[in-house]
Amino acid sequence: MESARLIYSKDFLRYRFSEIHPFNNKRLELTLDLIRSLGLLSPEHLMPPRMATDEELALVHTPEYIEVVKRADDGTIPPERLEEYGLHTEDNPVFPGIHQAAALVVGGTLEAAEAVMSGRCTHALNLSGGLHHALRGKASGFCIYNDASVAIAYLRKKYDARVMYIDTDAHHGDGVQWSFYDDPHVMTVSIHETGRYLFPGTGHVYERGTDRGVGTSLNVPLDAFTEDDSWLDAFEQVVPAAVREFCPDVILSQNGCDSHRFDPLTHLSTTMRIYREIPRRVRQLAHEYCDGRWIAVGGGGYDIWRVVPRAWTLLWAELSGQALENCKLPRQWLERWQPESPCSLPEQLMDPEGIFQPIPRRKEITQKNAITVQQVTRFFNQNQACGP
Template identity: 80%
Template sequence: MESARFVYSDDFLKYRFHDTHPFNNKRLELTLALIRSFGLLAAEHLIPPRMATEEELALVHTPEYIDIVKQADRETIPVERLQEYGLHTEDNPVFPGIYQAATLVVGGTLTAAEAVMRGHCSHALNLSGGLHHALRGKASGFCIFNDASVAIAYLRKNYDARIMYIDTDAHHGDGVQWAFYDDPHVMTVSLHETGRYLFPGTGNVYERGTDIGLGTCVNVPLDAFTEDESWLHAFEKVVPSAIKQFRPDVILSQHGCDAHRFDPLTHLSATMRIYHEIPRRIHQLAHTYTAGRWIAVGGGGYDIWRVVPRAWTLLWAELSDQRLDDQDLPTDWVQRWQTESPHPLPTRLLDPEGMFQPIPRREEISRKNAIITQQVSQYFNSDKACGQ
């Protein structure tokens, strides 16, 4: 088997709403620079994305919505019409070339999926992907098209595959969940901050799928201010049991890194430790259950200076079997970007022990999460688990 694949084009940077929007794909530039500073990216790793076709987009999205995105940056489309489809809003403002940029992101995830399923590599990564909020006929949460959903539908159509989707973004992976809510061949697992406090407000433990898909939707809503130990306990109690019962052919994982305490849009309190552990654990599950087949995408992450580059460098290092432990960040990278960063850049790959004060409600939060986790894990012992 050849080495892992890293899907990239500078054209991914064109998915950019405006200069002050929280979704800032400069994070891709920062991450790529850090990966290269560590010497982790060889020519053989890189593959360019292709554009998704309209037929591929239509595996998930309605023709009407695809057409409106195609026309969205034309001044002839009334604002009211765009807003019916979630466009020209505060979250999803229209920008020049929006259709081409969004379609390339989807094509990047399809490129990663094809590389894995055709046996060119075991693992492939598209950091521009993970736009998990886009719905069948509507933009949502900074997401125009849902690349993960399109890739899953593509795998179902072309490879008759059973897919495990694992989403560790702080925001619930609602768009992917709803796309496959009644599909017994797709399991969606989302660990996220509870929707009581955070967009999109969904992801309750009782959202378990419907009809023959009952049991193939798994949600672990974590309390606000959840820290590393409780987060990792929830992952370990739920995800291995789910994949063991479901027995997928391939894993598609979404690696939003907005659960970190520095993230400005969420209320979780994790450190870089979980972004060291998540890829390692998914990697092990892939080799245990899916013959190594693992497609990974990016996602949320709004501290683009201190968090995203480190988290996604750790992801690529694990995925490409070039594992990194805690160490100093390359001096050239820190010096290159410090002049632009609004914060002092970290100098270590992981956050130092004791860097953050414990949350005052730690025991209460951990207890609540343990109760939720136990409730979710019980589903895997029921007759209705995993659509069976």
């Protein structure tokens, strides 16, 4: 069994915009309960988060923005002023305790990073993290603070680490990319749905970094309705080569699971198969190039009943060395949650073969994605070398 830690607290559930907002951290409850029901979680696995300090948040965010978030829920800042910082909007409405909830998420990812880099464990996971859209001075896309960016900046400052960031959320990992766009010691790789149809509209092939960071930003924008084979081919063509050329000290992966066909906010058409393969492959790469050092965070995922618990259970199983192929979901878990679910819960961990009809444009989509991958690999910085 792998030396792994899962960062968790019920206080993570306080990161909740409203009862009708699509970002619903009840998914954490569902996932933890499924992990426990499958016998994959021991007391020694669990580690509590802590609050990130203002100084830590300021590794990425401006002091002015941090102060606005801290005061956002006290009624002293006019709504139009909050909107200038991406708050009090449809995506990012203000809720009570917004700073404390968001800073706890960041602190959870910092705890995961410290646990791995200090040698307390090989792998660590903060499922509440992965809030990859938050910008230096602005909330964006359900993200108040950018825990992944803060953790990477922390790893750079304290450990002088070369950090590989791998983002497989359906939405482009824009906030993390822009945080390190000119940093040659941080490589960001994002595989996402093309921004032609989806927020945030960025993540084009030509976004490759700037100044000394040219070549350390890689984007693979996939066509809408991409299915498993094409998605996994893009991953395999780009990510292992990037890790090999960059030679990181640690991998930080963002594991949004909103590329699934059931997800209500995106247009990709994958199945649970990719959520079995992604962590399996990232784990292999971490052990091959980083002495196993792997920090993982959550991310997007808006079918909280049928997709998120299964995808993130597969992630934890791989992180903790208890990898699962397929199994029936525990009867007690199904009986506990089916009365609350608005849809029929799946009975197996993996999606059955043939559950979805093939996409009519499969050949065209696959060809478009192959051309995109060729563009990425063509422009990959072949001069990127291992070393400090």
